[in-house]
Amino acid sequence: MNYIDCFLAPVPRANKAAYEELARISAKVVTEYGALNVIECWLDESGPDVSSYHGAETKQSQVEYGSFVAAAGARQGETVVLSYVEWPDxxxxxxxxxxxxxxxxxxxxxxxxxxxxxxxxxAGFKPMQLGVRDA
Known part of the structure; x- marks a missing residue:
């Protein structure tokens, strides 16, 4: 069963190019040592409102939701990068x-x-087998 390493990090916005270079090197190295896939995600700060992920009955006010920014402890001038590495096992x-x-x-x-x-x-994560397949 596949195994997933997940990473959440606050990164200064001004360091985006430096982070991307570090990510390119890291992706090359981890795939050489057996990783199947590497995904790096820079937070879309103009992205969808968090309430769009909830049904009408569960919607809260915007300030009641958690955020990746808060979870990562991002400070002024920083944003969040979410990354994961997929391994065969x-x-x-x-x-x-x-x-x-x-x-x-x-x-x-x-x-x-x-x-x-x-x-x-x-942290490392064990994927759940949900029985859903791509069409």
Whole structure:
């Protein structure tokens, strides 16, 4: 069964190009070590109102909803990046991530950081099998 690593990070808006470069390198490395897919998402701050995700009976006022910005702890001048890496299974993920974190291309110490990695929220997820297939 596939395994998914998810990441949520506050990133300074001014660092978008630097983050994209870091993401390109990271995607290349993780796929070399077994990842099937890498998705990086920059928050659409002009996107749909959160209430559009709820039925009429459950709609609340805008201020009552949580947000990715709040969850990520984004500060003034920052936005949110949501990323995920799909692996074929947890064993491949575990072996691959040991290699990823030790790969010299993933050591960015000589560059200014694109974001504060100490504020990164990350976790592994087991996909649910819902029986729904693409048409």
């Amino acid at each position: 947890k064993a491949t993920r575990d072996a691959g991530m040991v290699k990823v974190t030790n790969d010299p291309r993933m050591q960015f110490g000589d560059q200014p950081p694109a974001f504060d990695g100490r504020r990164l929220i990350a």
